Amino acid sequence: MENQDHLVKHTIPQLLRWRVKATGKKVALREKDFGCWISYTWDEYYAFVRKVGLGLLKIGFAKGDKLAIISDNIPETLYMAIGAQAVGGISAAIYQTSLPDEIGGILEYLNVGIVFCSDQEQVDKVAEVRDRIPGVKKVIYEDPRGMRGYQADDWFMSIEELYVLGEETHDKVPELFNNLVDEGKPDDVCHLCLTSGTTGLPKGAMLTHRNYINMGLQITKVDPLEETDEYLSFLPFAWIGEQMNSFGVAMATGIAVNFPESVETSMSDLKEIGPHFMFGAPRIYENIRSQIWLKINESYWLNRTFYHYFMKIGEEAAGYRMSGGVMPGKLRFLAWLGKQIIFRPLVNQIGLLRLRRAYTGGAALGPELFTFYQAIGVNLKQIYGQTEIVGIAYMHRDGDVRPDTVGKPLPGTECKISEEGEILSRSASVTPGYYKLPEKTAELLEGGWLHSGDAGYIDENGHLVVIDRISDVMHNNNGEMFSPMFLENRLKFSPYIKEAVIFGDRKDYVAALINVDPIVVGKWAEDRGISFSTYMDLSLQPEVAELIKGAVESINFNSEKPHFKIRRFAILYKLLDMDDGELTKTGKIRRKFVREKYDDLYEALYDAAITEKKVEAFYQYQDGQTTTVDTTIHFYTMEGD
Secondary structure, eight states: OOOOOOGSSSSHHHHHHHHHHHTTSEEEEEEEETTTTEEEEEEHHHHHHHHHHHHHHHHTTTTTOOEEEEOOOOOHHHHHHHHHHHTTOOOEEEEEEEOHHEEEHHHTTTTTEEEESSSHHHHHHHHGGGGGOOOOOEESSSTTTOOGGTTTTEEEEEEEHHHHHHHHHHHHHHTHHHHHHOOOOEEEEEEEOOOOTTTOEEEEEEEEHHHHHHHHHHHHHHHHHTTTTTOOSOTTTTTHHHHIIIIIIIHHHOEEEEESSSSHHHHHHHHHHSSSEEEEEEEHHHHHHHHHHHHHHSOOOHHHHHHHHHHHHHHHHHHHHHHHHHOOHHHHHHHHHHHIIIHHHHHHHHHHHOSSSEOSHHHHSHHHHHHHHHEEEOOOEEEEEOOOGOOOOEETTTOOOOTTTTOOOOOEEEEEEOTTTTEEOOTTSOOOOOOHHHHHHHHHHHGGGGEEEEEEETTSSSSSEEEEETOOOOTTTTEEEEEEHHHHHHHHTTTEEEEEEEEETSSSEEEEEEEEHHHHHHHHHHTTTTTOHHHHHHTOOOOHHHHHHHHHHHHTOOOOGGSSSSSEEEESSOOOOOOOOGGGGTTBOOHHHHHHTTTHHHHHHTTOOOOOEEEEEEEEEEOOOEEEEEEEEEEETTOOO
């Protein structure tokens, strides 16, 4: 790909216009609707953005105003965001899973004037908090189904009405939109991206056009993309991980962005698209791996035998590929054979056959999972960054993938480690600060460096190694340091464990609360005639406890240091969930919250005399309703520790 550093001098709307001139008839977006894929060219993309931008002007949206998006992944999400940016406004995005009270707080904090919702579900949430958001002048919706009750209220408006207003304005003043786009500057704030909020309410990181486009250009210098490449947009648009691809990478490279029919069908739609690159949080890859294991367990014994044999071959071959070493001839042949008869069909079934590179970020991923994917032929690589640096600042290079690191800095990114061991970064993608939070901004950017809040170091190969959040690093009673995240990831490599929370700060030993994987463990239980009805029922089965005990024993056996060994554990009666406040929107554990919420279980983990405890299980559903159930939690002590 030719050098395109000049693109960083554009705003996102200006770059969209440049794409129209360069490849206007090429497909830019594609969405699946009622089972059919509908394509939109760069010409059509720009036309929709123009309609939105001019329509917003017509209803009073002005330079500096804020537009919030609460939507599933659909083309209209981009039309609204870039349309607002084109006329000098600022977009923001809120997770679709957010509850009304949370939405109300965010809209107040960001001073939002217009809200775009994809459907009735999201409109209902905004309507519920209408009294506390007087600054919101209009709620625009895309899907008219279920909206009849709102049609008499001019606070609500369909996107089709907005398009009509925009078209009328363009017909009257054809040069207006282009003139407004010309007024934009690369360093203008264009989007407010909410942080994941592991320690409290989210903060709005102010991100500029230059921030996004620079990131998109720098990542493609490491891993080039072609204009003919395909990307599937299934991550929440509110997450920086999606914005960096749909705003940054797509605009910088001209790839096609594909939108699945729904969140539920995204994995099956992925098979139809066959993307060339993919980005996802660790949870995505953990779920795919679980599906693979299920397929293998359900296959004939001969298939299982071949799989396990060639998996060992694949892992050995992966070591050479990841390190860039020369593979011995015999191993190369066996790896090729395994790929043809086992792994290629398997990878094709999950829709990743055309995939050249897969990336993971947002949380740590265990080294074993890297080796697993590399062994089956999926070029999975770790990236590291944060919202405040547009998601990616460090990544692995092909032939230099080290599973225990997050790679090297992107071109143009500087890295250093502070005296306290904190990872500091500097690049053109760093945010100018947090919206309306000057003190937090000063802390974040102290000394001209972005302070990550993560502890880490640079190894002898120039790779960055992330240990854990500085606030999460623990010390036992003897002062020995350990990373709970490291141990949690080792536990989660077991196919039977979906989530784990490690404790042990200022304690005599490490203990854990564990979530079993309902799909894998459920299938395991069914195969053995173990009856259960709910996740709680499954988690209480004594056979399941023995299964998890075996996984913990394996971790302990392979622990180099005694204080890394897990002495006590309990299986939690429910899955940790973001709706209950236990996980962030990107799947990270809210450790302090979990520790306080399950304080009685935490205390029991550190009382060896307790083997079981009656508890009142509390649940909160997506609609805000709650319920409680009485149950008994069992506690297990590992032998020989």
